[in-house]
Every structure is written in structure tokens, then in C-alpha cells.
Amino acid sequence: MTPAAIRLTVNGRRVTSSAPPLTRLLDVLRGEWNLTGTKEGCGEGECGACTVLVDGAPVNSCLVPIAQMAGVRVTTIEGLKGKHPLQGAFVELGGAQCGICTPGMIMAAVALKSRPSTADMQAGLAGNLCRCTGYAGIYRAIRRATRSR
Amino acid sequence: MPPSVTHRQLLEPGTLAGALRLLRDEERLVPMAGCTDLYVLLNFGTLAPTRFLNLWPLDELRGIERRANVIRIGALTTYTDLIRAPIVRRDLPMLAAAAREVGGVQIQNRGTLGGNVANGSPAGDTLPVLAAAEAVVELRSASGVRQVPFRSFYTGYRETILRRDELIAAFEVPRLGPVRQYFRKVGSRAAQAISKVVMAGTGGARPRVAFGSVGPTVVRLPNTEAALAQGLPIAEAQRVLLSEIAPIDDLRSTAEYRRRVAANLLAEFWAHCGTGPRRAPVHRR
Ligand SMILES: Cc1cc2nc3c(=O)[nH]c(=O)nc-3n(C[C@H](O)[C@H](O)[C@H](O)COP(=O)(O)OP(=O)(O)OC[C@H]3O[C@@H](n4cnc5c(N)ncnc54)[C@H](O)[C@@H]3O)c2cc1C
Ligand code: FES
Ligand code: FES
Numbered sequence: 096m097t098p099a100a101i102r103l104t105v106n107g108r109r110v111t112s113s114a115p116p117l118t119r120l121l122d123v124l125r126g127e128w129n130l131t132g133t134k135e136g137c138g139e140g141e142c143g144a145c146t147v148l149v150d151g152a153p154v155n156s157c158l159v160p161i162a163q164m165a166g167v168r169v170t171t172i173e174g175l176k177g178k179h180p181l182q183g184a185f186v187e188l189g190g191a192q193c194g195i196c197t198p199g200m201i202m203a204a205v206a207l208k209s210r211p212s213t214a215d216m217q218a219g220l221a222g223n224l225c226r227c228t229g230y231a232g233i234y235r236a237i238r239r240a241t242r243s244r
Numbered sequence: 245m246p247p248s249v250t251h252r253q254l255l256e257p258g259t260l261a262g263a264l265r266l267l268r269d270e271e272r273l274v275p276m277a278g279c280t281d282l283y284v285l286l287n288f289g290t291l292a293p294t295r296f297l298n299l300w301p302l303d304e305l306r307g308i309e310r311r312a313n314v315i316r317i318g319a320l321t322t323y324t325d326l327i328r329a330p331i332v333r334r335d336l337p338m339l340a341a342a343a344r345e346v347g348g349v350q351i352q353n354r355g356t357l358g359g360n361v362a363n364g365s366p367a368g369d370t371l372p373v374l375a376a377a378e379a380v381v382e383l384r385s386a387s388g389v390r391q392v393p394f395r396s397f398y399t400g401y402r403e404t405i406l407r408r409d410e411l412i413a414a415f416e417v418p419r420l421g422p423v424r425q426y427f428r429k430v431g432s433r434a435a436q437a438i439s440k441v442v443m444a445g446t447g448g449a450r451p452r453v454a455f456g457s458v459g460p461t462v463v464r465l466p467n468t469e470a471a472l473a474q475g476l477p478i479a480e481a482q483r484v485l486l487s488e489i490a491p492i493d494d495l496r497s498t499a500e501y502r503r504r505v506a507a508n509l510l511a512e513f514w515a516h517c518g519t520g521p522r523r524a525p526v527h528r529r
Contacts, residue, residue, distance in 0.1 A: 116256075117249040117296065119283070126246070138287040140280060141436060146350055152324070155350045158283040160276070162254050163300045203349065221435030222348020 103164050105130070106174030116162035120154075121145045123161045124171060132172035132198045136224070143223030146199035147171045153203045155222070170205075172198035181205060184240035189232030196225045204237050211241060247286050253295045260304040260384070260413070263297060267409045268386040273297040275411060277320055278354035280347070281363045305358070305413060308332060314380075314416040319358025324349070326357065336377065336417060338425035338444050342369045345429050348436050358412045364402040364461075365438075369429055371462035372444035375454035376425075377417045384413040391416075401460035423448035424517035430505050432496075440497040441505040447517030449473065453510065458489040458502055465489070468510065478514055482507040 100111045105128065114123050124130040124147070136144035138157050145156040148170040175182060181201050184190065191197040200223045207219045216234055225233065255273060257263040267273055274293045276282055277300060285291035299305060305320040308329045315331055323343035326332050333340045346352055346360075346369050360368045361381070379394040383406060390410070397404055406412065424447040431437035442456040451472045453465045465488045471481040491502035 115249050115252070116254040116298075117252045117286075119246065119249075119287075122246040139284045140347070140351060143348065143350060149353075152353045153350045154353055155280075157287060158279055158350075159354065160249075160254070160279060160283075160298075162256065162298055163279070165301075206349070218344075218435075219349055222350045 101161055101165050103166060104168045106170060112161050114161050117160045119157055120147070120159045120161055120164055120169070121156035124156060124169075130171050130173050134195055134198055136195065136199075140222075141224065142196070142199075143203060143220075144196050144199040146202045146223065148202055148206060151206065153206045153222075170202070172202060175201070175205070179205065180240040181237065184236035185233070188236040188239060189228060190236035191232075192227035196223060196227075199223055200225065200233060204233075204240075207237065207241070209241050211237065247289060249286075251294060254298055255295065256298045256301070258301070260302050260411075261386075263299065263302060263411065264384060264386040264409070266297060267411065271295070272408065275299050275362070277356045277359040277362075278322065280351050280355040281359060299411070305411075311416075313419045315419070317357060317415045317417070319356065319361075319412040319414055321357050323347075323352035323355055323357075327352065335420065336373075336425070338376070338427040338446075339370065339373045339417075341427040342373050342429070342442075342444070345369060345427075345434060351436075357415065361397070361415075362404070362406065362412055364398060364404055366401065366459065366461055367439045367442065367457045368462070369439060369442055369456070372442055372454035372456045373427060374415060374417070375462050375464050376444040376446055376452045377420060378452070380416045380418075381412060382414040382416065383407075383410045385410040389413075395464060398461040420446060421448075426513045426517050428509055428512065430509070438496060441491075441502050441509065443506070443509045443513065445513045445517060447514075447519070449519075451514075451517070453485075453513070455489060455506060455509075458491040458506055463489065472514060472518065475519075478511050481514070482510055485510050 100113045102111050112123050124133050134144040136142035140155050140158050146153050147156045149167050181204050203220050203223050274296050276296045276298050306318045308317050323346050326343040360370045374394045381392045381397050383390040426445040429439045429442045431439050439457050445453045451469050453468050456462045467488050468485045471484045491499045493499050
């Protein structure tokens with residue numbers, strides 16, 4: 096059984112992957128399409144650095160096979176084109192330090208409802224770890240960006 | 245490092261019937277749902293099997309609906325589906341509460357109820373809920389359907405009665421009526437942490453109490469339930485509880501800690517859901 100190539104939409108473009116079907120989405124994004132904004136931290140679902148949106152919902156790209164992505168819309172940090180209000184707010188308000196968690200953190204934050212409460216942010220970002228900022232800068236940035244959204 | 249996947253094979257049936265035929269006809273196939281357990285093993289390099297069966301596209305295994313006197317929940321239902329479903333929030337709030345405390349949103353968006361049960365970790369957060377609710381597990385194979393009470397599903401540590409040619413298709417939870425429901429997970433933090441002790445319970449005249457992480461499988465505690473039903477003082481019910489559970493020391497916690505937490509949870513549960521004067525809905529953090 097030779098698996099058919101997998102078609103999906105990534106950041107608005109229709110793409111086809113011919114990677115083996117069990118390849119992690121993370122590896123296809125980084126290796127095949129050179130979308131290296133998505134990071135690998137732990138490779139076991141704990142840190143959220145690899146978070147992308149699948150049909151608008153945050154997913155750990157280290158835990159999904161490309162075969163399960165047929166027909167979906169994937170959005171990575173590159174899909175925000177540097178223009179999303181969250182991106183500017185993270186830069187200005189200390190939401191990023193070393194930056195390894197930042198793409199995943201921002202993708203999880205994009206999926207929060209508008210004007211999230213602190214509890215909403217804590218629940219929505221519970222799957223994203225940051226070793227640098229202590230989270231205060233991240234919450235500040237999200238609060239500002241979602242107010243002006 | 246990307247794990248090696250080139251030598252692994254994925255079979256992709258278009259229908260449930262096709263999936264069941266493959267399970268009957270092919271050599272050992274490992275079903276693959278949301279992959280939140282399987283891909284941790286794959287990434288660690290400890291996943292031995294090489295052939296998998298993709299269940300994710302099989303919509304016949306999705307959906308939450310009311311049927312006669314049961315709530316029917318498809319095996320591929322994700323935690324996010326459970327949290328959002330009005331039927332679950334209204335009639336089975338302890339399951340919605342459990343789903344909210346699994347992993348973070350990324351895990352909730354992919355992880356499934358069927359995967360939690362099939363994976364069979366005694367710390368699985370939905371297991372005590374299904375045990376307390378007296379759910380029935382629907383197993384399907386090419387040769388038919390079996391309806392198995394959840395309490396007879398596990399036979400030992402991570403061992404179940406599921407045959408190699410069977411899939412979990414759905415869960416049916418009988419209507420619980422107006423009794424109060426309780427769920428509480430105790431772990432090192434609320435999200436992303438495996439439970440050290442997890443409990444679900446229902447109140448009323450016939451209380452039901454189920455615990456996870458206090459033995460090799462999820463347990464219902466009939467003697468403790470009887471003590472509560474007879475109206476014995478809570479300290480007495482706690483003594484019965486401690487004679488009924490057998491937790492162990494492991495890397496997450498000690499047996500002694502688990503015993504104390506279990507006794508405390510029982511008291512909290514009974515204060516919320518018992519027949520006494522204090523009444524409150526399902527526990528929320
Ligand atoms: C970071 C992280 C946090 C987590 N937090 C929690 C937590 O808080 N609480 C908790 O309980 N769990 C937690 N988990 C574990 C996991 O997310 C759950 O057990 C989840 O429900 C597994 O479902 P899945 O669909 O992803 O299963 P998969 O990984 O796809 O499969 C798991 C097992 O079940 C089998 N299987 C799946 N579906 C079926 C079916 N329909 N019929 C027969 N066999 C089947 C598979 O063959 C496999 O053996 C966590 C995992 C991670 C990575
Ligand atoms: S790399 Fe995927 S969650 Fe850490
Ligand atoms: S900025 Fe360094 S881990 Fe978050």
C-alpha cells in the first residue's frame with residue numbers, strides 16, 4: 096500500500112507532502128517546507144513550543160502524524176506575517192526573552208477569546224512553558240494586544 | 245531529533261467496517277486515535293509496533309447524543325468536544341470537569357475518551373468518572389458488538405478484555421438523575437500533570453465512589469459506598485476507604501500521601517454531595 100500524497104493548506108497556501116505518513120507535522124513543517132518558526136522543545140507534548148493551529152485550534156505538532164492532516168488548514172507563526180498585534184506586543188512588553196517558547200506561545204494566544212481574563216489566559220496557555228519570562232510579560236502583552244484587537 | 249518513521253506502516257480505512265475487516269485479517273495493528281499517548285512513545289523511541297491503523301478520519305466513532313435513557317459518547321470524542329457539549333455539561337458535569345483538567349488545550353484538542361480508556365493508565369482522569377457513572381463500553385469487531393460494563397473492562401495493570409480484532413466504538417452512560425456529581429484530581433499542578441490521586445463520585449441514596457491512581461486499575465469502593473449509604477460518620481467511612489485501597493510508592497508520590505489525600509477527598513465529596521445540610525455543585529478549582 097503506497098500512501099497517497101497528503102494535501103492540506105498551510106498559511107493559506109495549498110501544499111502537498113510526500114513524507115512517510117507517520118512523519119510528525121513538526122518535521123514536515125521544518126524539514127520539507129522550511130517553516131522553522133515552529134520549535135521543538137520536549138517532543139512529548141509537555142512544553143507547547145511546537146504549537147500550531149489546525150483548523151483554528153492549537154495542537155502540538157510534535158504529537159500528530161502528517162497523515163492526520165489531510166484536508167485541514169494549518170497556521171504557523173509564519174502565517175501571522177509579523178503583523179499580528181500579539182507579535183508587536185510580545186516584543187514591546189517583554190513577552191519574549193530567549194524566544195524559544197514564543198512562536199508556540201503566540202499561536203496558543205491567538206486562539207484565546209477576545210479580552211481574555213487572567214483565568215482564561217492561564218487555562219489557554221497551560222500547555223505552554225516558558226523558562227525565561229515568568230509569564231507576567233506574556234500576560235501583559237496578550238492583555239494589550241487583545242484590547243486593541 | 246525526528247524519530248524514524250520510514251519503516252512504519254499506516255493503514256487508512258475509509259469506514260469503520262473497513263477498519264474492523266483490517267483488524268480481523270491483518271497481523272497485529274495498533275489503532276491510532278489522537279496520538280497524544282502513542283506519539284510520546286514514538287518520540288521516545290520506545291514504541292515497538294510498526295503497523296498502525298488510522299482511526300482519526302472515522303466520523304462514525306464521533307458524536308455525543310442522548311438515546312432513550314443513556315448518553316452515548318463516541319470513542320473518538322475529544323476532551324474539547326466533551327467540554328463544549330451541552331448534554332455533558334448539564335447531565336454529566338463530572339466528565340466535563342475531568343476533561344477540563346486533562347493536559348492543556350493542545351492535548352484537549354486531540355486526546356480522545358477512547359484513547360484514555362484503551363491506554364489504560366490507572367491515572368487516566370476519565371476512568372473514575374466512567375466507573376462512578378456505571379458506563380457501558382461498546383466494543384466492535386467484524387463479527388459483532390459487545391456491550392461490556394466498564395467495571396469489567398480492566399483485568400489488571402494496563403490489561404483489558406479488548407481483543408486484538410476489536411475497537412472501542414462508544415461509551416453509554418445511564419441517566420444519573422438529579423444526584424450531585426463530584427470530580428477532583430490532585431497532581432503537582434492543575435494542567436499538564438498526571439494525577440497522584442483522582443476521584444469521581446455521585447451522591448444521593450446510593451452513593452458511588454471511584455478512585456484512580458490508588459491501585460493497579462481504577463476502582464469502585466463498594467464497602468465505602470455502603471458505609472456512606474448507611475449514614476456512618478465520615479471518619480468511619482474514611483477508615484473503610486483506607487482498608488479498601490492499596491496505593492503504591494512511585495515516582496510521582498508515596499503510598500502514604502495517596503492514602504491521606506484519598507481520605508480527604510472522600511470527606512470533601514461527602515460534604516458536597518452527601519445528604520447532609522451542605523450542598524454545592526461539582527467541585528471546581
Ligand atoms: C502533555 C500530556 C498531558 C497529558 N495529560 C493527561 C491528563 O491530565 N490526564 C489523562 O488522563 N491523560 C493525560 N495525557 C494522556 C493522553 O492525552 C490521554 O490518555 C488521551 O486521552 C489519549 O487519547 P488519544 O486519542 O490521544 O490516544 P492515542 O495515543 O491515539 O492511543 C492511546 C492508546 O489507545 C489505543 N486506542 C485509541 N483509541 C482506541 C479505540 N477506539 N479502540 C481501541 N484502542 C484504541 C491506541 O492503540 C493506544 O494504545 C496526557 C498526555 C500528554 C502528552
Ligand atoms: S515540542 Fe511539542 S510540546 Fe514540546
Ligand atoms: S522566552 Fe525563553 S522560554 Fe520563554
